[in-house]
Amino acid sequence: GENVGLHLPTLSVQEGDNSIINCAYSNSASDYFIWYKQESGKGPQFIIDIRSNMDKRQGQRVTVLLNKTVKHLSLQIAATQPGDSAVYFCAENPSSGTYKYIFGTGTRLKVLA
Amino acid sequence: DSGVTQTPKHLITATGQRVTLRCSPRSGDLSVYWYQQSLDQGLQFLIQYYNGEERAKGNILERFSAQQFPDLHSELNLSSLELGDSALYFCASSEGGNTEAFFGQGTRLTVV
Numbered sequence: 095g096e097n098v099g100l101h102l103p104t105l106s107v108q109e110g111d112n113s114i115i116n117c118a119y120s121n122s123a124s125d126y127f128i129w130y131k132q133e134s135g136k137g138p139q140f141i142i143d144i145r146s147n148m149d150k151r152q153g154q155r156v157t158v159l160l161n162k163t164v165k166h167l168s169l170q171i172a173a174t175q176p177g178d179s180a181v182y183f184c185a186e187n188p189s190s191g192t193y194k195y196i197f198g199t200g201t202r203l204k205v206l207a
Numbered sequence: 208d209s210g211v212t213q214t215p216k217h218l219i220t221a222t223g224q225r226v227t228l229r230c231s232p233r234s235g236d237l238s239v240y241w242y243q244q245s246l247d248q249g250l251q252f253l254i255q256y257y258n259g260e261e262r263a264k265g266n267i268l269e270r271f272s273a274q275q276f277p278d279l280h281s282e283l284n285l286s287s288l289e290l291g292d293s294a295l296y297f298c299a300s301s302e303g304g305n306t307e308a309f310f311g312q313g314t315r316l317t318v319v
Contacts, residue, residue: 137211139310192263193255194255
């Protein structure tokens with residue numbers, strides 16, 4: 095599938111455990127962030143977003159944490175399931191005046207049964 | 208289903224040729240984004256349109272161009288194709304800027 099040529103960091107997690115995927119973003123002026131999940135052969139799928147005026151946002155089984163001081167974003171997945179196996183990307187919008195999302199390298203999540 | 212439609216799903220063409228990829232955004236979305244995903248470079252932002260106007264540009268080659276039409280669908284034109292242009296090309300749409308963007312399933316372009 096896609097990204098097989100990339101040397102993606104891989105996170106292996108036991109089914110039922112919690113997963114934490116990290117992302118370092120580049121631009122201190124970035125004001126909006128999105129986490130995407132990409133399964134093999136499919137387009138990126140929106141998971142959750144967060145604006146720079148927040149430091150935490152929760153969804154269904156997912157939580158995003160934003161630390162602007164160190165330009166770090168994390169995605170926490172609770173009770174990881176086999177269907178969570180995919181490549182996860184963070185994306186940032188570099189500034190409020192722009193309309194583009196810059197993607198990070200991605201992390202491959204493997205869920206072990 | 209994200210609501211973003213891309214055609215064709217697959218395209219095989221020869222070097223030097225020109226192709227057009229098409230994207231229909233989600234109903235109501237005014238912004239359209241194009242991305243290239245190669246095996247060795249991840250998702251690269253190419254260009255973005257909002258309500259028919261170009262609003263942001265990434266590292267898009269001069270051989271590539273795009274436009275967004277009055278009905279908000281968008282086309283990405285790739286010309287003088289090279290082997291290195293082989294990639295997945297994704298379109299995404301959003302209501303505006305700084306809102307969640309939803310991706311289509313992509314067009315897999317193979318240049319031979």
